[in-house]
Amino acid sequence: MxxxxxxxxxxxxxxxxxxxxxxxxxxxxxxxxxxxxxxxxxxxxxxxxxxxxxxxxxxxxxxxxxxxxxxxxxxxxxxxxxxxxxxxxxxxxxxxxxxxxxxxxxxxxxxxxxxxxxxxxxxxxxxxxxxxxxxxxxxxxxxxxxxxxxxxxxxxxxxxxxxxxxxxxxxxxxxxxxxxxxxDIWGTEYTSVMKNIIAIGAGIAHGLRYGDNFQAVLVSNAIHEIKRFVDTVHPITRDIKDSAYLGDLLVTVYSQFSRNRLLGTLIGRGYSVRNAFLDMNMVAEGYYASRSIHEINKQYNVSLPICEAVYRILYENIPSKKEIAQLALKMN
The missing domain is CATH 3.40.50.720 (NAD(P)-binding Rossmann-like Domain)
Structure with missing residues (x-):
């Protein structure tokens, strides 16, 4: 080259x-x-x-x-x-x-x-x-x-x-x-996919008026969730704290430019998924990724409580208030 x-x-x-x-x-x-x-x-x-x-x-x-x-x-x-x-x-x-x-x-x-x-x-x-x-x-x-x-x-x-x-x-x-x-092409790609799902979850929590304290716990649990999945799907030596993993998660969860967080925020405020997309007029990758990770994980059965909560809100029409309250009980 x-x-x-x-x-x-x-x-x-x-x-x-x-x-x-x-x-x-x-x-x-x-x-x-x-x-x-x-x-x-x-x-x-x-x-x-x-x-x-x-x-x-x-x-x-x-x-x-x-x-x-x-x-x-x-x-x-x-x-x-x-x-x-x-x-x-x-x-x-x-x-x-x-x-x-x-x-x-x-x-x-x-x-x-x-x-x-x-x-x-x-x-x-x-x-x-x-x-x-x-x-x-x-x-x-x-x-x-x-x-x-x-x-x-x-x-x-x-x-x-x-x-x-x-x-x-x-x-x-x-x-x-x-x-x-x-x-680590597999780990970096899967992290890029999953952090968008996590950002939707963080946005939903924000739209429901959960505060910074909850968001910090959500993110700290999320990086462990990502690690469990990528280590199962492609087990190599990697440091999940590197910027390609943790850094990418943080910027997507917290940034004002994150369209996935924006999608979640609108849903947390009561928008339907369809109306949220119409209001944004942009593609949020995490919406499609949520269903894909749900399907892929049927093969691996990794514990993914945040991703699964987002999936249920987006695709099973579970009320976001109920789902995030249940998720909060599973985190520490």
Whole structure:
């Protein structure tokens, strides 16, 4: 991998894709970027910013090759960065005619492919024969909004091959992005999935007017819950207190930018799930992840009281006030 000359394609046009594109252009001269709508591309070319997300981020459009066909973007890219909601990934990649098996992938997706309850690395391997060693995973803690403001952020890039993890990390590091590497692609991906579910739970508690004291206990229990699950599903040596795990959980639970926390807050205030989504006009990955983790855990039977409480509120219509009160009795 030559990180200065490899052709890099971005699939995704939301806030995180925009933030990743900003990070990449600190290190490479040009990127390929996929947008569904030609009118969005036209407006971007005219204004120099993404018209729908992070409009404060100004781009030199001469550094961007715009595409509205995924096959064409993939043909013209050696490294492909995925930054779309996980629920939409099969729709976007499902019709591809291009062979992906020799491509490198960097996943910024913090969710699970819900059709088959697969992590992104598993989905790429199972459906497109992409070797695990050709995939890197971007783990937090960070929010796109703070990257846009160039506030100091720390990211972990996970890949099972150290050299590739290092090369992927060099693509996104800068004066305001510090990076570290990991070989734990399964643990970092599952943490990214589960912390969104936990954030919904924290938001529900906030909407129900539980205070900071309860939230602290919720989070301290949550990191143990995540550890139990990832250690069961992929048992390797890992320090759950590292920023890729605990840090990612904390920023998602507490940040004003967390859409999963916002979804939970609205539900705690009495919104239905449908009305909460309509009010937000954004995708909250934790909603889909909740059902996926519930289904996956049928195989492992790990104790996940917080995730299960959120699942029952979201999918079984159990009143949030009743469910959180029951959850409170199980924590210490």
């Amino acid at each position: 030559n990180i200065k000359t490899d052709r890099i394609g971005i699939i995704g046009s939301g806030s995180w894709a925009t933030a990743i594109s900003k990070m990449l252009l600190e290190n490479v001269g040009q990127i390929n970027w996929f947008f569904r709508k030609t009118e969005t591309i036209d407006t971007f070319r005219e204004t120099g910013y993404n018209p729908r997300y992070l409009q404060s981020v100004e781009f030199n459009v001469e550094q961007i090759n715009f595409f509205n066909n995924v096959d064409t973007l993939v043909d013209n890219s050696d490294i492909i960065v995925l930054a779309v909601p996980s629920a939409f990934l099969p729709e976007i990649l499902g019709g591809l005619k291009t062979d992906l098996s020799s491509k490198y992938f960097l996943s910024g997706i913090k969710g699970i492919v819900t059709n088959d309850n697969l992590l992104v690395v598993e989905y790429l391997k199972n459906y497109f024969n992409v070797p695990y060693e050709n995939v890197g995973v971007i783990a937090g803690p960070s929010h796109a909004e703070e990257v846009a403001l160039e506030k100091l952020s720390y990211l972990t890039v996970a890949s099972i091959e150290e050299t590739k993890a290092t090369n992927f990390a060099k693509l996104i590091q800068s004066e305001y992005i510090y990076t570290s590497i990991s070989d």
